[in-house]
Amino acid sequence: MSTQQSLQAFSAEDVAKHGSEESLWIIIDGNVYDLSSFQNEHPGGKKILKRVAGKDASKMFWKYHSAGILKKYSPKLQIGTIGSAAAPPPALAPAPAPQKQSTAKEPFEAYGDMIPFGDPSWYQSYYSPYYNESHVALRNEVREWVESALEPNAGEWDEKKEVPPEIYHEMGRRGYLAGALGVHYPTEYTDIRPASVAPEQWDHLHEFILTDEIARAGSGGLIWNLLGGYGIGAPPVVKFATPEVKKRVLPGLLAGEKRICLCITEPDAGSDVANLTTSAKKTEDGKHYIVNGEKKWITNGIWADYFTVAVRTGKPGMNGVSLLLIEKTMPGVNVRRMDCSGMWSSGTTYVTFEDVKVPVENLIGKEDQGFKVIMTNFNHERLGIIIQANRFSRVCYEESIKYAHKRKTFGKRLIDHPVIRTKLANMAIRIEATHNWLENMIFQTCSMSEQEAMLRLGGAIAGLKAQATQTFEYCAREAAQIFGGLSYSRGGQGGKVERLYREVRAYAIPGGSEEIMLDLTMRQSIRVHQVLGAKL
Numbered sequence: 001m002s003t004q005q006s007l008q009a010f011s012a013e014d015v016a017k018h019g020s021e022e023s024l025w026i027i028i029d030g031n032v033y034d035l036s037s038f039q040n041e042h043p044g045g046k047k048i049l050k051r052v053a054g055k056d057a058s059k060m061f062w063k064y065h066s067a068g069i070l071k072k073y074s075p076k077l078q079i080g081t082i083g084s085a086a087a088p089p090p091a092l093a094p095a096p097a098p099q100k101q102s103t104a105k106e107p108f109e110a111y112g113d114m115i116p117f118g119d120p121s122w123y124q125s126y127y128s129p130y131y132n133e134s135h136v137a138l139r140n141e142v143r144e145w146v147e148s149a150l151e152p153n154a155g156e157w158d159e160k161k162e163v164p165p166e167i168y169h170e171m172g173r174r175g176y177l178a179g180a181l182g183v184h185y186p187t188e189y190t191d192i193r194p195a196s197v198a199p200e201q202w203d204h205l206h207e208f209i210l211t212d213e214i215a216r217a218g219s220g221g222l223i224w225n226l227l228g229g230y231g232i233g234a235p236p237v238v239k240f241a242t243p244e245v246k247k248r249v250l251p252g253l254l255a256g257e258k259r260i261c262l263c264i265t266e267p268d269a270g271s272d273v274a275n276l277t278t279s280a281k282k283t284e285d286g287k288h289y290i291v292n293g294e295k296k297w298i299t300n301g302i303w304a305d306y307f308t309v310a311v312r313t314g315k316p317g318m319n320g321v322s323l324l325l326i327e328k329t330m331p332g333v334n335v336r337r338m339d340c341s342g343m344w345s346s347g348t349t350y351v352t353f354e355d356v357k358v359p360v361e362n363l364i365g366k367e368d369q370g371f372k373v374i375m376t377n378f379n380h381e382r383l384g385i386i387i388q389a390n391r392f393s394r395v396c397y398e399e400s401i402k403y404a405h406k407r408k409t410f411g412k413r414l415i416d417h418p419v420i421r422t423k424l425a426n427m428a429i430r431i432e433a434t435h436n437w438l439e440n441m442i443f444q445t446c447s448m449s450e451q452e453a454m455l456r457l458g459g460a461i462a463g464l465k466a467q468a469t470q471t472f473e474y475c476a477r478e479a480a481q482i483f484g485g486l487s488y489s490r491g492g493q494g495g496k497v498e499r500l501y502r503e504v505r506a507y508a509i510p511g512g513s514e515e516i517m518l519d520l521t522m523r524q525s526i527r528v529h530q531v532l533g534a535k536l
């Protein structure tokens with residue numbers, strides 16, 4: 001295995017001497033790869049490599065692969081570069097770190113590959129009122145990690161239905177878990193600090209950037225593995241658990257050493273939360289609850305140490321619901337993996353509670369007032385879904401525009417066909433509309449109290465969720481059409497699009513289905529605006 005340190009400088013003539021099966025070297029973009037051993041395991045076949053042995057194979061390589069392949073295989077196969085310097089290849093070069101202060105008058109330097117609409121506009125040197133240099137620094141830090149450690153492996157992990165636990169620990173060590181709670185950065189429960197942002201500066205825009213950049217790996221399964229259970233299961237504990245429980249539970253959770261999930265949905269109660277039936281009956285001595293019931297589609301359940309569970313402690317309807325922190329070590333907690341059409345590495349789980357004895361100290365918030373706790377979770381949960389769905393739409397668009405520049409049909413590139421440009425434009429206009437509204441909403445949450453945001457933004461965020469998931473569905477479909485057969489087989493150039501297409505429903509249904517969201521948009525906005533003075 002070669003490392004970046006041991007790269008050597010070669011000339012084209014040196015490479016030409018290795019043009020046989022016994023010693024098979026090729027050049028891609030000025031870098032030299034030794035494929036002598038790899039040729040037998042090359043998924044595209046051995047013969048095709050022999051044809052370019054000893055030569056510059058850049059054109060052929062880019063015809064059949066996307067950039068992630070080089071990132072994944074370079075450490076193993078790259079032995080040098082053409083010319084003098086043994087600099088890291090472009091695909092592995094660390095992201096430039098422009099650190100200019102932004103004001104509404106001065107945009108940041110361009111970042112990323114500048115594909116039109118391929119990144120949020122403030123990455124591409126457009127003016128924005130929202131961001132400062134700490135956002136730039138975090139963006140660069142996260143992107144570097146995602147591009148080197150996550151994106152090249154996302155497909156493999158999804159097929160295996162498992163992300164190495166080390167990656168989750170790394171989320172903790174980097175302070176990303178602590179920064180993903182929809183609240184201030186909780187320095188009171190952890191000594192971990194993010195590398196690029198002072199904890200007191202950390203705001204909802206940082207969390208937005210963190211989620212958006214991780215979503216760029218193009219796998220809902222991966223991002224739900226890392227943030228799916230935690231991002232909705234941990235905030236109620238942070239906000240409403242007793243000080244003793246917080247002290248005992250939070251340090252391990254924030255460090256990524258322990259895992260948590262949120263259990264609300266049941267086989268018979270999804271968006272209709274007020275009708276859940278999992279029961280929690282108090283023992284006669286008043287010291288415990290005995291919990292019985294089933295929870296379904298629980299993200300991360302199979303790996304969870306803690307379960308934030310909605311239970312019925314009182315009368316029917318929303319005023320009889322409470323939240324309990326149930327622990328894996330308590331007898332009677334059982335989990336089994338569910339088979340779903342997508343999100344494979346997210347660990348979708350069926351959880352059963354059978355006579356689980358839970359100390360009353362594990363109550364989160366007040367008895368029978370769990371519905372309020374659940375309500376305070378919604379904006380954060382939905383904004384997370386929106387951020388991810390919109391970046392996935394962008395990934396579909398970005399993959400498509402790149403592919404459209406290399407694939408030729410009827411004698412010209414796809415991008416030269418007006419029908420393909422129209423498809424790309426229809427994707428881009430939806431993505432940009434969603435992103436701009438999303439930035440505005442997150443900016444509001446930075447400025448409003450949580451209570452105010454819950455009341456005033458609930459309707460708009462519900463509408464934005466519907467818009468984001470409809471956009472995702474649209475973009476996944478259009479990208480699949482552009483990729484043709486490549487989006488129907490798993491892996492390879494259309495791999496991200498194939499996977500994302502299967503993940504669309506995981507965004508349009510949970511966290512409030514599109515139908516419920518659209519209705520809520522109007523119901524809640526009308527109610528709030530009547531209070532604010534709308535004459536209707």
Ligand code: HEM
Binds near residue numbers: 052057060065070492
């Ligand atoms: C560093 C060198 C190379 C590596 C690491 C590599 C790796 C791979 C991998 C992992 C795949 C599976 C599909 C995917 O995940 O994209 C693949 C497919 C393929 N490769 Fe390569 N490859 C290399 C060079 C080349 C070259 C130079 C050619 C052509 C001369 C080539 C032609 C193909 C073809 C035709 C496929 C099948 C594409 C399809 O299924 O549509 N590869 N390669």
